[in-house]
Amino acid sequence: MIPPIEASPIPTRPRRVLIVHNPTAGRHKRRRLIGVVERLERHGCAVTIQETAKRGDAEDFAARADEALFDAVIAAGGDGTVNEVLNGLALTGGGLALGVIPLGTANVLACEIGLDPRDSEQIAQAIAFGPARRVHLGTANRRRFLLMAGAGLDAEVVAGLNVTLKRHAGKLAYVFEGLKQAVGYDFPLLSIRADGATYEGRMVVACKGRFYGGPFIAAPDANLEAPMLEICILPAAGVAGMLRYGIALPLGKLTELPEVQVIKAKSIVITGPRGAPVQGDGDIVARLPAEIAIADETVDLICPHDSPAPAP
Numbered sequence: 001m002i003p004p005i006e007a008s009p010i011p012t013r014p015r016r017v018l019i020v021h022n023p024t025a026g027r028h029k030r031r032r033l034i035g036v037v038e039r040l041e042r043h044g045c046a047v048t049i050q051e052t053a054k055r056g057d058a059e060d061f062a063a064r065a066d067e068a069l070f071d072a073v074i075a076a077g078g079d080g081t082v083n084e085v086l087n088g089l090a091l092t093g094g095g096l097a098l099g100v101i102p103l104g105t106a107n108v109l110a111c112e113i114g115l116d117p118r119d120s121e122q123i124a125q126a127i128a129f130g131p132a133r134r135v136h137l138g139t140a141n142r143r144r145f146l147l148m149a150g151a152g153l154d155a156e157v158v159a160g161l162n163v164t165l166k167r168h169a170g171k172l173a174y175v176f177e178g179l180k181q182a183v184g185y186d187f188p189l190l191s192i193r194a195d196g197a198t199y200e201g202r203m204v205v206a207c208k209g210r211f212y213g214g215p216f217i218a219a220p221d222a223n224l225e226a227p228m229l230e231i232c233i234l235p236a237a238g239v240a241g242m243l244r245y246g247i248a249l250p251l252g253k254l255t256e257l258p259e260v261q262v263i264k265a266k267s268i269v270i271t272g273p274r275g276a277p278v279q280g281d282g283d284i285v286a287r288l289p290a291e292i293a294i295a296d297e298t299v300d301l302i303c304p305h306d307s308p309a310p311a312p
């Protein structure tokens with residue numbers, strides 16, 4: 001038996017990987033997966049592929065991955081697939097690293113670690129030999145997330161998103177659903193308790209990573225490796241307010257808006273309409289009331305060699 005790679009950040013031989021592939025993620029991405037697998041094999045990686053048939057499979061496959069056979073489990077799909085894989089890995093002994101082949105719609109994790117979804121060689125190099133960063137996970141009512149979790153309009157948009165429309169329209173489906181939801185939404189008040197203080201807003205996003213919705217920075221000081229959440233609290237109600245936020249986000253100016261509050265905390269409790277959805281990594285992972293906190297577990301996340309340095 002080949003011994004597993006020690007916790008060294010850079011592997012000493014090509015990793016042995018279990019690729020967990022969500023065939024429903026993104027659009028027409030199977031060729032991209034094949035391109036990465038061919039390169040992995042050329043780099044000397046032993047590759048096993050398991051394909052999901054339904055929601056929850058990726059989590060099961062990762063939870064059952066044998067640490068004697070694999071060094072890493074690679075989520076081939078969007079951020080929802082990554083989320084399932086890390087929830088599965090959290091149930092194992094912690095000896096397997098997490099990697100990604102970004103095949104999804106938004107691929108926020110890829111933006112975070114500087115992985116280009118179209119660059120099969122960069123992805124294969126990272127998986128085979130890239131350094132692993134030890135990242136702290138978050139939890140939303142005990143469900144783990146890697147990038148962000150939140151409540152308010154964005155969670156309603158995720159909950160209402162038409163999967164068929166997403167398959168055909170990609171990111172535009174989020175814009176369409178956002179406008180549709182915003183018109184009929186009553187923007188209920190959310191109360192956020194953090195470190196003994198109470199804040200109020202209409203939307204709240206607790207970020208572990210800097211990016212949100214794609215290549216847009218929402219939380220400039222967030223750091224996957226830090227056991228800390230950066231929480232953006234958006235107070236405006238109504239379509240005009242959301243449009244303002246929707247314009248500020250791609251300009252990188254969301255947290256510069258005077259009414260937007262940004263706080264740091266290890267744990268917050270969000271209350272609002274009982275049962276309202278909470279999104280984590282772009283899927284519904286909990287319902288209000290929700291505690292969002294730093295998890296006990298860490299995961300070793302495989303990154304490209306030229307991954308941008310996190311905020312200090």
Ligand SMILES: Nc1ncnc2c1ncn2[C@@H]1O[C@H](COP(=O)(O)OP(=O)(O)OP(=O)(O)O)[C@@H](O)[C@H]1O
Binds near residue numbers: 022058080081
């Ligand atoms: N075989 C499958 N059939 C149906 N749903 C699946 C299957 N495998 C995984 N899923 C679910 O599909 C959901 C969406 O997957 P994922 O987020 O990876 O892709 P995406 O939505 O295209 O990408 P992104 O999150 O970047 O927008 C996940 O919540 C996952 O649980």
